[in-house]
Every structure is written in C-alpha cells, then in structure tokens.
Amino acid sequence: MASSALIDDLVAANRILDQQGIVDGFGHVSVRHHADLARFLLARSMAPGLVTADDIMEFDLDGNPLDPRGRAAYVERFIHSEIYKARPEVMAVVHSHSPSIIPFGATPVPLRPIYHMSSFLGAGVPVFEIRDAGGPATDMLIRNPELGAALARRLGSAAVALMRGHGDVVVGGSIQEVVFRAIYTEINAKLQAEALRLGEGRVNYLNAEEAANATETNRRVFARPWDLWKRQAADRR
Amino acid sequence: MASSALIDDLVAANRILDQQGIVDGFGHVSVRHHADLARFLLARSMAPGLVTADDIMEFDLDGNPLDPRGRAAYVERFIHSEIYKARPEVMAVVHSHSPSIIPFGATPVPLRPIYHMSSFLGAGVPVFEIRDAGGPATDMLIRNPELGAALARRLGSAAVALMRGHGDVVVGGSIQEVVFRAIYTEINAKLQAEALRLGEGRVNYLNAEEAANATETNRRVFARPWDLWKRQAADRR
Amino acid sequence: MASSALIDDLVAANRILDQQGIVDGFGHVSVRHHADLARFLLARSMAPGLVTADDIMEFDLDGNPLDPRGRAAYVERFIHSEIYKARPEVMAVVHSHSPSIIPFGATPVPLRPIYHMSSFLGAGVPVFEIRDAGGPATDMLIRNPELGAALARRLGSAAVALMRGHGDVVVGGSIQEVVFRAIYTEINAKLQAEALRLGEGRVNYLNAEEAANATETNRRVFARPWDLWKRQAADRR
Amino acid sequence: MASSALIDDLVAANRILDQQGIVDGFGHVSVRHHADLARFLLARSMAPGLVTADDIMEFDLDGNPLDPRGRAAYVERFIHSEIYKARPEVMAVVHSHSPSIIPFGATPVPLRPIYHMSSFLGAGVPVFEIRDAGGPATDMLIRNPELGAALARRLGSAAVALMRGHGDVVVGGSIQEVVFRAIYTEINAKLQAEALRLGEGRVNYLNAEEAANATETNRRVFARPWDLWKRQAADRR
Numbered sequence: 006m007a008s009s010a011l012i013d014d015l016v017a018a019n020r021i022l023d024q025q026g027i028v029d030g031f032g033h034v035s036v037r038h039h040a041d042l043a044r045f046l047l048a049r050s051m052a053p054g055l056v057t058a059d060d061i062m063e064f065d066l067d068g069n070p071l072d073p074r075g076r077a078a079y080v081e082r083f084i085h086s087e088i089y090k091a092r093p094e095v096m097a098v099v100h101s102h103s104p105s106i107i108p109f110g111a112t113p114v115p116l117r118p119i120y121h122m123s124s125f126l127g128a129g130v131p132v133f134e135i136r137d138a139g140g141p142a143t144d145m146l147i148r149n150p151e152l153g154a155a156l157a158r159r160l161g162s163a164a165v166a167l168m169r170g171h172g173d174v175v176v177g178g179s180i181q182e183v184v185f186r187a188i189y190t191e192i193n194a195k196l197q198a199e200a201l202r203l204g205e206g207r208v209n210y211l212n213a214e215e216a217a218n219a220t221e222t223n224r225r226v227f228a229r230p231w232d233l234w235k236r237q238a239a240d241r242r
Numbered sequence: 243m244a245s246s247a248l249i250d251d252l253v254a255a256n257r258i259l260d261q262q263g264i265v266d267g268f269g270h271v272s273v274r275h276h277a278d279l280a281r282f283l284l285a286r287s288m289a290p291g292l293v294t295a296d297d298i299m300e301f302d303l304d305g306n307p308l309d310p311r312g313r314a315a316y317v318e319r320f321i322h323s324e325i326y327k328a329r330p331e332v333m334a335v336v337h338s339h340s341p342s343i344i345p346f347g348a349t350p351v352p353l354r355p356i357y358h359m360s361s362f363l364g365a366g367v368p369v370f371e372i373r374d375a376g377g378p379a380t381d382m383l384i385r386n387p388e389l390g391a392a393l394a395r396r397l398g399s400a401a402v403a404l405m406r407g408h409g410d411v412v413v414g415g416s417i418q419e420v421v422f423r424a425i426y427t428e429i430n431a432k433l434q435a436e437a438l439r440l441g442e443g444r445v446n447y448l449n450a451e452e453a454a455n456a457t458e459t460n461r462r463v464f465a466r467p468w469d470l471w472k473r474q475a476a477d478r479r
Numbered sequence: 480m481a482s483s484a485l486i487d488d489l490v491a492a493n494r495i496l497d498q499q500g501i502v503d504g505f506g507h508v509s510v511r512h513h514a515d516l517a518r519f520l521l522a523r524s525m526a527p528g529l530v531t532a533d534d535i536m537e538f539d540l541d542g543n544p545l546d547p548r549g550r551a552a553y554v555e556r557f558i559h560s561e562i563y564k565a566r567p568e569v570m571a572v573v574h575s576h577s578p579s580i581i582p583f584g585a586t587p588v589p590l591r592p593i594y595h596m597s598s599f600l601g602a603g604v605p606v607f608e609i610r611d612a613g614g615p616a617t618d619m620l621i622r623n624p625e626l627g628a629a630l631a632r633r634l635g636s637a638a639v640a641l642m643r644g645h646g647d648v649v650v651g652g653s654i655q656e657v658v659f660r661a662i663y664t665e666i667n668a669k670l671q672a673e674a675l676r677l678g679e680g681r682v683n684y685l686n687a688e689e690a691a692n693a694t695e696t697n698r699r700v701f702a703r704p705w706d707l708w709k710r711q712a713a714d715r716r
Numbered sequence: 717m718a719s720s721a722l723i724d725d726l727v728a729a730n731r732i733l734d735q736q737g738i739v740d741g742f743g744h745v746s747v748r749h750h751a752d753l754a755r756f757l758l759a760r761s762m763a764p765g766l767v768t769a770d771d772i773m774e775f776d777l778d779g780n781p782l783d784p785r786g787r788a789a790y791v792e793r794f795i796h797s798e799i800y801k802a803r804p805e806v807m808a809v810v811h812s813h814s815p816s817i818i819p820f821g822a823t824p825v826p827l828r829p830i831y832h833m834s835s836f837l838g839a840g841v842p843v844f845e846i847r848d849a850g851g852p853a854t855d856m857l858i859r860n861p862e863l864g865a866a867l868a869r870r871l872g873s874a875a876v877a878l879m880r881g882h883g884d885v886v887v888g889g890s891i892q893e894v895v896f897r898a899i900y901t902e903i904n905a906k907l908q909a910e911a912l913r914l915g916e917g918r919v920n921y922l923n924a925e926e927a928a929n930a931t932e933t934n935r936r937v938f939a940r941p942w943d944l945w946k947r948q949a950a951d952r953r
Contacts, residue, residue, distance in 0.1 A: 267704025504941025
C-alpha cells in the first residue's frame with residue numbers, strides 16, 4: 006500500500022493542476038511508488054479536478070492496474086509507465102493539454118527559458134511527432150506501450166517534451182517538482198510567445214549556465230509555491 | 243412532456259456554456275425531444291446563465307412554441323428549427339458569440355484543428371455570410387425560417403459554421419457532445435490564432451485521418467469533462 | 480430627490496462595470512435625473528466597486544454638487560456635466576480606462592464594429608486629443624468645464640469617444656444602454672485587434688446599414704444581459 | 717517595534733499583490749521602518765499570498781535580520797536593503813516576476829507610459845543585466861549585497877527597473893504608492909505590447925510633461941484603488 010501522505014500529495018497535485026489551468030477535463034499526473042520503484046500511482050480515468058484518494062490506482066511498469074476494483078484506467082497510462090521504465094530518476098510525470106504549449110508543438114519554434122522560473126527548459130525541449138512512430142493515421146493518443154516507449158525515447162533526458170497536435174509531458178524528481186515544472190512550462194510558453202512578437206524575434210534567453218544554476222537553486226524552494234497552490238485549490242472547492 | 247433528466251441536462255448545458263465563457267447575456271442551446279423527433283427544447287428568451295427548468299419551452303420544427311404560457315421565445319429560434327429539419331442525426335444545437343471565433347468569421351482565415359480535442363473541425367468549417375441570403379441591410383439576426391434554412395444549407399454536414407459579424411452555430415449528437423464541441427471550438431480558435439502568429443503561418447494541423455480518428459475516440463469520453471463542467475458551474479452559483 | 484429605483488440602478492451599474500473589468504479603482508458612471516433634466520447623479524469620489532446608495536450625489540449641469548454633505552466629488556465630473564449639456568437625448572454616461580480600448584486611443588487605428596453586439600460603433604468613434612484643447616502639458620484629466628466641453632464637441636453625435644492616453648467616454652439613452660455599450664466597446668476592441676492580426680488587416684466589419692439596424696434591434700434586449708450582470712456582480716460580493 | 721498599522725498595511729500589500737497577479741509563489745514587498753529609517757520590514761521566506769502579521773521580520777540596511785526567531789529570510793532581501801541605502805526617499809519596495817514585464821526585460825523594447833495611470837514610467841525604465849555585475853554564470857538571483865548595490869545603481873532615480881530574465885523592482889514613497897506602481901506597471905506592459913502590435917510601432921505615449929503632471933496628480937488618489945484592492949483580496953480568502 007502507498008502511504009496516505011503520498012496519496013494526499015497526488016490528490017493535491019490533481020487539484021492544483023486543475024485550478025491553475027494546466028489540465029481541464031483531460032490530462033493526468035502520476036507518482037512513482039515510494040516503497041516499490043516498479044510501481045506508480047495514477048487516478049482512475051476521470052477529470053483531475055474531481056479526483057479523491059479513493060480514485061488513486063496502482064500500476065506496474067507495463068501499465069497494468071494492480072488493484073482495478075472495477076475502476077477504468079486512462080487509455081494513455083503508457084505515457085507514465087514507459088517513462089518510469091526509461092528514466093529511473095524520474096519520480097513523477099504530468100501529461101496535459103496545457104494551452105500555451107499547444108502552438109509550440111504545432112510550429113517549428115523551439116520552447117526556450119525566458120526567465121529563471123522555467124530554467125529547467127534550458128536543456129532543450131524536444132517535440133514528439135506521433136506520425137514518426139505511429140504513422141499518419143493515429144487518433145493522436147499514446148494508447149499502447151510501443152507509442153509510450155517512442156515518446157520516452159524522444160523525451161530523452163529532458164524535463165519536458167511537446168507532443169504535436171496533442172499537449173506535453175513533464176517529468177520531475179518529486180510531485181512538487183513536476184507540478185512546479187508543468188505550471189512554469191505553461192507560463193514560459195505564454196511569455197516567450199509574447200516576447201517573440203514584442204521583440205520581433207530578438208529575445209535574450211537564459212544561457213546554458215544560468216539555466217543550470219537557476220534549476221539547482223529552484224530545487225530548494227518548491228515548498229513555497231506548493232503551499233500557495235494547495236490553498237488556492239482548496240479555496241476554490 | 244420531455245423527461246426531467248433531459249430538461250436537467252439542458253439547464254446544465256446553459257449554465258456550463260455561461261460559466262465557460264461561450265455565451266454571455268446572449269446565445270442559446272437546444273436539444274431535440276427524445277420522444278418526438280419533430281420537437282425540440284429551448285429556453286425562453288433570457289440569459290443562459292440564469293435558466294432554470296421552468297424556463298424550458300417546446301417548439302416544433304417550424305419554430306412555433308407549443309407551450310408558450312406567456313413566455314417569450316428567442317427571435318433566433320429558427321437557427322435551431324431549420325438545422326433539426328435539415329440534419330436528422332443532429333440532436334443538439336448551440337448558437338453563441340463565443341469570443342475567439344468572431345475574428346475567424348470576419349477574416350478569410352479558415353478555422354482548422356490544431357489538436358485532438360477539436361478534431362471535429364477537420365471536416366471543414368464554412369462561414370455563413372448573411373448578405374448572400376438576406377441582402378446588405380439585415381440586422382444580422384436569423385429572424386425567420388428562410389434565413390435559418392440558408393444557414394443550415396451553409397452548415398451542410400459540418401459540425402460548426404461561423405456566422406460573419408455575429409458568432410457561430412455548433413451541432414452534435416447529444417447535449418454532451420454539442421457542449422464539448424462549443425467549448426473546444428472556442429479554445430481551438432484562440433490557440434490557432436496564437437500558433438499562426440508564433441509560426442508566422444507555418445502550423446502543422448491534424449490531417450484528415452487523424453481528425454476523423456480522434457473524433458471517434460472523443461465520442462467515448464464526453465462524460466469526463468461534462469462532470470467537471472457541471473461541478474464548476476454549480477460551484478459558481 | 481431622485482427615486483430609489485434610479486439610485487439602485489446606478490449603484491448596480493457601478494458594481495457591474497467593476498465586476499466586468501470596465502472600471503478598476505478609477506472610472507465613473509452617471510445618470511441624468513429622471514425628474515429634473517438639468518441634474519445628474521454620480522457617486523462621490525471613490526472606487527465604483529465599493530459604491531452604495533449613500534454615496535450617490537446630485538450635480539447641476541455646471542458640475543456643482545447640490546448636496547455635498549462633506550462628500551468629495553470626482554475631479555472629472557465635467558465629463559458628465561458638459562455631455563449632458565451638449566446632448567439632451569443622452570441619459571447616462573460612463574467614463575473608464577477600459578483596458579482594450581487604450582491601444583486604440585494611442586494609435587491611428589480606428590475602432591469599428593466587428594459584430595452586431597457593438598454595432599453602435601458604426602457611426603464612428605472619434606479620438607479626443609487633450610493637447611488640442613489643453614496644450615502639451617496637462618495632467619491628462621478633464622478637470623474643468625472647458626476641457627469637458629471640448630471633449631463633448633469631439634464626441635459630437637457618436638456613442639463613444641476615445642481619449643488618447645487616458646480611456647474613453649460612452650453615452651446612452653439609459654443606464655442599461657450605457658452599461659451595455661461600455662462592456663461591448665471593450666469586447667469589440669479586444670476582438671477587433673485580434674482580427675486585424677489574424678487577417679493581417681483584412682477584416683470584414685458591419686456595414687453602415689447592418690450597424691444601424693442591429694443597434695435598433697439591440698435596444699429591445701438590454702434587460703437580458705443586465706439581469707445576468709447584476710447577478711454576477713451580486714454573487715461576487 | 718514597528719506599529720501594528722504599518723504591519724497591517726504590509727500584510728495587506730502582500731495579499732493585494734497576490735490577488736492582482738503581480739506576485740505568485742515568489743516575489744516580495746517591503747516597507748521602511750517608520751520610526752527607524754535604517755530598518756525595513758519584510759515577510760519571512762514564503763509565498764506573499766499566505767503572509768500574516770507574525771511572518772513580518774525586521775532587517776537592517778545590510779540585510780541582516782534583527783529578530784529571526786528561527787524564521788528564514790528571502791535570499792534576495794538585498795534588493796531591498798541596497799535600494800533603501802541608495803535612495804533615502806524610498807519608503808517601500810516591490811520585487812516581482814510580474815508576467816507582462818518579463819518580455820520587456822528580455823527584448824530591446826523600452827517600457828513607456830501609454831496612459832496616465834502609469835505616468836511614473838515617464839522618467840525612463842532601465843533594464844538590469846545581471847551578467848554585467850555578476851558574470852555569465854549566475855543563478856539570476858540578487859543573492860548578496862554587491863548584486864543588490866549594482867541593481868540599485870542601475871535603477872538610479874527611476875521608479876521601476878526591469879531585471880533581464882527575472883522580473884522587476886518597483887519603488888515608492890509609501891506602501892500604497894509602491895503597490896499602485898507595481899500594478900500599473902503590469903497593466904502598462906500588457907497594453908503597450910498590444911498597442912505596438914495594433915499600431916505596428918506607431919504609439920503615441922505621454923510626453924514628459926504629461927507624465928510628470930499626471931504622476932503628481934495620482935499621488936493624491938492612492939487611497940481610492942487601495943480600498944478596493946484590500947476588499948478584493950479579503951473577499952478571495
């Protein structure tokens with residue numbers, strides 16, 4: 006059994022991502038099991054903003070539910086299972102249709118870090134083209150382990166990968182980190198698009214060292230926005 | 243009499259479309275009568291965000307109210323009646339001034355599906371020019387059956403038609419589907435406009451097969467956002 | 480004494496304009512006295528969103544308060560007094576720094592009606608340049624009857640005038656009409672700017688007859704959004 | 717001890733800046749001590765939206781906490797201490813990642829006053845490039861007195877300085893003034909970017925005299941929006 010503290014954090018993450026506009030009726034967030042690294046926790050197939058502790062299911066790294074009890078699993082759970090398989094250090098994964106990143110997935114413009122809060126983008130943001138792995142006639146979903154593995158390969162060692170015509174996937178070393186990254190990826194996309202228009206393409210991004218150093222610094226302050234986001238999500242209910 | 247479940251869903255649709263910013267004081271949503279396909283249900287002339295079960299009226303396919311009881315009907319009810327006449331498989335219709343679609347109706351730029359949630363746009367989005375059917379001096383409203391029929395012809399077999407200088411009309415196979423489509427049409431318009439600016443016109447849309455397949459897939463998940471939207475609309479009151 | 484119904488409507492107008500984002504801490508709305516056309520009602524100098532019935536003062540058409548009782552008057556009350564003097568048919572006036580119209584006041588791009596809700600813009604929207612009447616070193620405020628008269632002359636017979644580097648003034652035949660116009664002026668500005676970018680300047684506006692006809696039609700439906708806006712403003716408190 | 721009235725205002729400023737979207741989990745606001753000009757008050761290291769009176773700490777002008785009682789200080793408190801040292805007339809300071817100003821910090825486009833509410837920008841808005849003072853490999857933070865002093869020098873006598881890839885710093889003669897300026901700096905950035913696109917670069921800004929005069933006038937009305945913002949921040953809780 007997963008600890009109730011971990012489940013509570015995962016429920017909070019669902020609510021926060023909903024309240025912050027990263028997910029809507031769709032999207033999901035998972036966490037690797039603290040006591041069994043070959044398992045992960047993910048809500049049953051439902052809108053993240055409505056998730057409670059009873060909705061959290063356990064899966065193995067092939068995406069099989071271990072305790073379904075009649076609960077339906079997300080079709081796209083293989084996004085999570087294949088990334089946990091490929092990236093041992095990843096402890097949490099968000100998949101969303103975060104609005105401001107959709108245009109970056111559909112155009113040749115790379116997502117780059119415009120300020121220190123989104124410095125984790127400095128290592129590069131690959132774009133996953135499902136046509137490469139699934140051909141020209143998919144329904145756009147990562148609906149089997151093969152597509153999940155292809156997405157994990159495209160992600161490589163990055164923190165974020167965009168999915169053309171679909172959304173993105175964000176990974177982190179904890180629930181707090183992945184939520185932080187999902188939110189600041191959205192904000193960066195919005196502000197970078199604005200800066201590109203304002204400066205007619207001349208934008209001064211963080212350089213590689215600034216990005217790496219700021220990412221290290223930010224690791225020490227995840228609790229600060231987390232407390233605020235939790236309160237905001239709780240207030241809305 | 244329409245079933246109270248259908249009326250409850252129609253009231254919920256009014257509230258959801260208001261809460262999601264698809265309608266404001268204006269706009270309306272209807273559903274075909276479940277037991278008599280030659281009738282449809284639509285609120286009396288009022289702001290959708292204030293509609294209750296007592297405000298729901300029944301109309302025939304010529305737009306005549308069957309149970310007015312002193313309640314005023316929307317001037318533009320012919321949008322609904324003529325589409326139900328022309329499209330037997332359509333079970334629900336939304337007309338709105340959804341903000342992000344207004345610019346697409348007033349410019350030559352076609353609305354196209356930028357991600358899988360709005361894949362139903364893949365079959366094409368015609369623009370209705372009221373001057374073609376009503377001449378150069380209308381008040382822009384679909385205020386008689388003839389204009390309604392002209393709009394239905396322009397819609398053809400599409401899911402959405404834009405109305406120049408006015409708004410749009412969205413159709414679906416159920417209340418849940420038409421609400422889903424109205425909301426994701428708005429989001430698509432916003433994100434497509436952003437992508438066109440970001441990519442300076444180079445945007446990679448869903449292809450025809452992706453759009454058709456994703457539309458089929460989405461039909462199985464309408465309940466997921468519907469539950470969330472209902473809760474959000476209820477919370478706001 | 481003004482009737483309590485008129486005062487209640489003026490208080491509601493203050494709250495609605497605040498809740499809809501037309502005014503912030505600044506801006507004001509007035510109504511001509513129903514029983515004495517040479518008087519008008521306007522809140523004391525304060526944020527519109529906090530106005531109650533006790534804050535409503537009476538002024539003559541020179542902008543003199545008739546019942547100050549220690550209450551401070553807005554410095555810019557001459558916007559109202561001079562327009563009521565120049566336009567006998569005007570019964571209500573809004574002055575605001577409505578965000579989306581600021582760019583139109585500061586650039587040579589004319590505000591034009593992109594859809595039927597803002598058809599009242601079809602008669603043209605003049606821009607008031609305070610340097611013409613007040614010279615190059617004002618503090619931008621309409622702080623005396625002379626500047627108010629110059630603004631009223633620039634407004635002419637229009638429904639709306641933009642004020643460069645400042646905001647706008649909107650007039651109507653009732654409180655309901657002026658609130659309707661203030662809100663749809665803001666929305667039109669936002670959507671027109673978006674359409675100009677999307678269409679790279681090619682935007683199909685309402686023509687003069689469509690604008691005139693839609694304006695006439697809209698006069699019959701002011702109550703519909705008013706009821707909604709009142710409820711939304713009341714819910715927020 | 718600082719007076720409870722000053723502490724209450726500082727707590728209100730934290731909540732207002734959060735509610736108005738100027739700060740998120742990050743950012744801070746300080747006030748100079750009313751009875752000892754060589755001290756200032758600033759919350760402990762936490763999200764501004766959660767600050768209460770118990771979280772307010774006192775610092776000297778070298779950024780040393782005088783009453784830590786186990787409370788952690790913001791790493792970037794030297795933004796405040798060095799500005800108070802360099803600018804005796806400054807009584808309050810805001811540092812934020814205010815979203816609309818980020819693009820101006822990352823491009824060569826200068827921030828200029830588009831309307832009278834942001835007239836305090838008329839004296840010019842310098843951009844602080846941390847690479848000039850800290851080299852090419854900082855973590856972007858003002859984490860020591862030397863970087864704080866460099867930022868204060870770049871600010872010079874201005875009301876606002878942008879920080880490339882980071883945010884801005886805003887100063888004022890009181891808590892009310894600095895909050896007013898932080899909010900209208902954000903709004904100006906948003907509206908100026910919009911005007912530059914709309915007018916394709918042709919924007920008519922306030923001239924120097926208009927800006928100076930409007931700034932003087934605005935000093936007399938800080939209480940008006942403050943009362944509103946306080947109520948809005950209180951309502952949200």
